[in-house]
Amino acid sequence: MLKERKKTILDEIANIDANEQEGALSFDLAVQRAVRKGELEEIIMREEIHWRQKAKVKWVKDGDCNSKLFHKVANGRRNMNFIKFLENESGLVLDNFDSITKEILHYFKKLYLSHPGESWRVEGIDWSPISEKSASKLDSPFFEVEIYNAIFQLDRNKAPGPDGFTIAVFQDCWDVIKDDLVIAKVLSGRLRGVLQETIHSTQGAFVKGRQILDAVLIANEIVDEKRRSGEKGVVFKIDFEKAYDHVKWDFLDHVLEKKGFSSKWRKWMRGCLSSAFYAILVNGNAKGWVKASRGLRQSDPLSPFLFTIVADVLSRMLLKAEERSLLEGFRVGRNRCRVSHLQFADDTILFASSSEEELQTLKSLLLLFGQVSGLKVNLDKSNLFGINLDQNHLFRLALLLDCKASDWPIWVFLWEGILLLVDSGIQ
Numbered sequence: 001m002l003k004e005r006k007k008t009i010l011d012e013i014a015n016i017d018a019n020e021q022e023g024a025l026s027f028d029l030a031v032q033r034a035v036r037k038g039e040l041e042e043i044i045m046r047e048e049i050h051w052r053q054k055a056k057v058k059w060v061k062d063g064d065c066n067s068k069l070f071h072k073v074a075n076g077r078r079n080m081n082f083i084k085f086l087e088n089e090s091g092l093v094l095d096n097f098d099s100i101t102k103e104i105l106h107y108f109k110k111l112y113l114s115h116p117g118e119s120w121r122v123e124g125i126d127w128s129p130i131s132e133k134s135a136s137k138l139d140s141p142f143f144e145v146e147i148y149n150a151i152f153q154l155d156r157n158k159a160p161g162p163d164g165f166t167i168a169v170f171q172d173c174w175d176v177i178k179d180d181l182v183i184a185k186v187l188s189g190r191l192r193g194v195l196q197e198t199i200h201s202t203q204g205a206f207v208k209g210r211q212i213l214d215a216v217l218i219a220n221e222i223v224d225e226k227r228r229s230g231e232k233g234v235v236f237k238i239d240f241e242k243a244y245d246h247v248k249w250d251f252l253d254h255v256l257e258k259k260g261f262s263s264k265w266r267k268w269m270r271g272c273l274s275s276a277f278y279a280i281l282v283n284g285n286a287k288g289w290v291k292a293s294r295g296l297r298q299s300d301p302l303s304p305f306l307f308t309i310v311a312d313v314l315s316r317m318l319l320k321a322e323e324r325s326l327l328e329g330f331r332v333g334r335n336r337c338r339v340s341h342l343q344f345a346d347d348t349i350l351f352a353s354s355s356e357e358e359l360q361t362l363k364s365l366l367l368l369f370g371q372v373s374g375l376k377v378n379l380d381k382s383n384l385f386g387i388n389l390d391q392n393h394l395f396r397l398a399l400l401l402d403c404k405a406s407d408w409p410i411w412v413f414l415w416e417g418i419l420l421l422v423d424s425g426i427q
Contacts, residue, residue, distance in 0.1 A: 114293035120372035129260030241378035
């Protein structure tokens with residue numbers, strides 16, 4: 001333990017200092033004190049790195065000391081997250097650490113377990129595949145400068161794995177380990193460069209050249225124009241249930257194939273996904289390992305882009321329904337352009353008429369998409385907003401959709417997710 005080692009070194013230095021007070025210090029003791037002081041500096045530095053990571057305080061800089069502030073932040077966060085009691089699905093309250101751990105492990109094993117069954121496919125939509133040139137570029141050989149840039153743009157104090165090694169280790173030991181590094185950050189950089197070819201313009205996030213705040217402004221203009229027109233309509237803000245965790249790998253592979261990605265690239269993606277193991281932290285202790293068979297890893301740089309590719313299928317399905325006049329959407333602008341939806345990463349808002357028939361079609365499409373992709377809509381957390389509608393009419397439509405009828409402004413709900421994206425530096 002660092003704490004015990006630090007105490008031992010301090011005691012040795014104190015004894016040497018005491019000997020020096022009594023008389024001349026021998027050469028060997030002087031060398032020993034210098035070595036111990038070097039070891040002490042290293043331990044103090046490691047302590048600061050440990051507490052900095054544990055506190056998750058990003059504004060700590062290299063020169064800041066290992067002060068009480070960071071200990072309070074880290075311990076306060078640990079106390080807040082400490083689980084003393086847990087109620088399971090049967091309503092039984094668990095107060096024993098072992099039973100709580102067992103229940104939590106059971107929950108996550110179930111969460112990341114892919115249920116056996118027939119793999120679904122989607123046909124008859126415009127996939128907008130990437131060009132052959134882009135597909136070839138994606139799986140071309142890796143260059144040292146590409147990996148170097150990916151490594152050195154990362155935060156030195158972050159630890160990407162459970163071994164505790166920070167990015168600083170990879171950066172400082174670059175000359176030794178550079179030949180063994182091919183990371184998800186490099187793959188995500190390549191993928192981001194081609195997304196604009198295949199992701200529809202209704203998606204405002206994670207696509208090169210697009211700004212998520214632009215999509216917010218567009219949504220605001222659409223709603224304002226609808227209000228001024230006096231026409232009736234609804235805005236449906238949907239919430240995906242455990243969005244990243246429920247993506248079906250077979251469906252993602254099917255979508256990548258349809259969008260023109262090579263078999264080599266798809267194999268790489270399957271490798272990145274299937275290698276995922278999760279150690280579950282229960283009250284600060286890693287307990288057990290969970291092997292995933294579905295879902296995208298949180299904080300993996302590839303995950304937002306892969307999710308965007310899956311979510312684009314919903315967009316294409318909605319556009320196909322528009323073509324067949326099954327969805328009316330909102331008519332906006334001088335040319336009365338039709339808009340049925342906008343996407344903001346994993347947030348989607350839908351624009352529809354107040355027709356019960358259209359909303360029933362919309363609900364059916366969402367249920368179908370959830371079945372094939374794994375991205376099921378959590379209707380209990382989804383919100384329906386009315387435009388030029390009385391409350392009774394809005395409540396009837398919300399009942400049809402099994403969601404909540406909500407008051408304006410919608411931006412309270414919409415901005416919540418977007419501000420998190422911007423604050424975390426994704427956009």
